[in-house]
């Protein structure tokens with residue numbers, strides 16, 4: 523399979539790439555790792571006339587520590603760099619865990635975090651995790667940069683709030699409160715498949731082990747990565763007994779609208795969203811305090 | 815319209831013509847004449863096209879040839895030197911890690927990439943590393959055994 527004809531342009535700077543996007547509008551597409559876009563182009567589901575390669579731009583890749591304890595990750599940082607980063611592991615282990623579940627090692631050697639987020643596959647691994655970590659994305663367009671919350675970024679299947687002349691340049695993850703626990707569980711039939719359901723949880727408890735904050739985000743069970751807002755609200759102010767965890771998980775299927783496919787029917791995905799939220803809650807609570 | 819792409823493969827200079835849309839795997843096979851790298855699925859799933867790009871394993875059906883201007887690639891042709899098989903190739907032979915051989919170039923390059931980063935992988939690490947490389951013949955056990963054996967051979971006589 524070969525993509526439809528296009529013109530390949532190597533951008534040297536972000537400004538370069540933005541001005542090409544402004545010039546060619548919807549006829550252009552950005553190429554990051556190519557691990558999703560080239561597949562779409564081979565299938566002719568995407569047929570841009572201009573392909574703007576971001577791979578030669580300096581400074582779009584790398585992991586930076588913020589003085590306040592947060593982290594910035596360049597959009598072109600490849601999956602293998604994230605999964606093997608001791609710095610990320612020490613603060614946001616669920617980002618290493620979820621990234622290590624993407625495709626296979628060769629795909630992860632090319633694929634980038636920015637590409638994975640901008641592609642906005644509703645079953646992908648990275649979106650629920652950055653949402654649960656309350657990350658923000660720095661986008662650059664013709665009028666400069668702006669920040670968008672991960673929470674507001676994903677609009678629908680393969681659709682985000684980014685406009686066609688913007689480039690994601692950075693993922694910013696804030697410092698987490700003390701006594702916070704994280705978990706990520708991906709359920710798929712085979713290693714490297716897209717998730718039937720995946721759950722990312724970030725939960726904070728007070729000294730009395732009462733839940734003060736909960737972030738629960740799921741992949742694979744709707745047309746976009748979704749937040750189980752009702753479940754989060756249910757948990758706040760409660761002591762997390764087995765009965766509370768069971769009841770919290772039981773509220774999840776009512777908040778998801780999965781489609782069915784050969785890997786799992788809609789009913790099955792819905793049922794699994796409860797099962798895996800429960801497992802992930804138990805794990806996140808067990809992880810409270812493990813980092814500080 | 816085509817472009818001239820100059821690059822290094824297995825340490826030697828090569829050049830060939832590529833359209834912007836030419837996939838790297840097609841370029842390696844048809845322009846450079848290095849047909850050891852196979853095409854199985856063309857979709858990034860099977861791993862038959864696995865090579866090293868700048869020292870890291872990639873699926874060459876998931877990159878464009880024009881992205882390789884000035885790059886260094888390693889393909890299966892570079893493993894044997896002076897007619898002598900690489901220890902990983904020897905181990906594949908000794909452990910019967912191939913039947914039809916279709917997946918073998920990709921398996922070998924995946925194995926090389928693994929052993930480079932992790933000279934003593936556990937069985938679990940080998941299994942996880944290989945899940946992007948499909949084999950329809952061997953049932954994988956002999957491939958895993960061969961990579962374990964190669965790891966021992968390479969530690970015994972590092973070069």
Ligand SMILES: Cc1cc2nc3c(=O)[nH]c(=O)nc-3n(C[C@H](O)[C@H](O)[C@H](O)COP(=O)(O)OP(=O)(O)OC[C@H]3O[C@@H](n4cnc5c(N)ncnc54)[C@H](O)[C@@H]3O)c2cc1C
Nearest residue numbers: 552554555556557558559625633634637638646647690858
């Ligand atoms: C065999 C296989 C298995 C896979 N399995 C999984 C899996 O299990 N889980 C999973 O989550 N993913 C999986 N993937 C998908 C894949 O790994 C990621 O989606 C991919 O890495 C996307 O990143 P990329 O850098 O390759 O993006 P590309 O393919 O280059 O781009 C994807 C899209 O994002 C846009 N884009 C890229 N970067 C930017 C930017 N900086 N700013 C604005 N727009 C941008 C592109 O224009 C394009 O529309 C799999 C892929 C394959 C081929």
Ligand code: FES
Nearest residue numbers: 854855856861875
């Ligand atoms: S041909 Fe490239 S992964 Fe199958």
Ligand code: FES
Nearest residue numbers: 913915949950951
């Ligand atoms: S030996 Fe036949 S596909 Fe692996």
